Amino acid sequence: MAKRVLAIASGGGHFIQLMRLSPAWSGHEVSIATVDQSSQALVGDTPFHTFRDVSRADWWHIPATTLAIAAILIKVRPQVIITTGALPGLIACTLARPFGVKSLWVDSIANSEILSGSGAFASRVCSQAVTQWPPLATEKAPHWGSVL
DSSP: OOOEEEEEOOSTHHHHHHHHTGGGGTTSEEEEEESOGGGGGGTTTSOEEEOOOOOGGGGGGHHHHHHHHHHHHHHHOOSEEEEOOSHHHHHHHHHHGGGTOEEEEEOOTTOOSSOOHHHHHHHHHSSEEEBSSGGGOOSSSOBOOOOO
């Protein structure tokens, strides 16, 4: 049975890695959310949403980004969230968790020595968190492979 999926990521490498996971949601009702409106050209007719990027470096934007992501969640009503990070993906998973939304966190391939800050927290709020580096695998964040 087809699920409503929200694929969400920050820009740059996070978004590129997310798009490389697209075969995983084939046959489902997918919406894409990211920070850069120009990325819409990469997703074709797939429903597309944007929000302001935020990180620990500009933490004062967290409330506005959280509201924008909440609005996307209300519109999309996902049953599943897939994210490659960073903080906005964690916000989406955290907001959706009380509503029974399943979520998958795929930590960025760039984090080869330790999980990202958001990735380390993701196993607490996401249904499943995974790393792309075998040496970083733990019980809470196993290695399932890599997307690059």
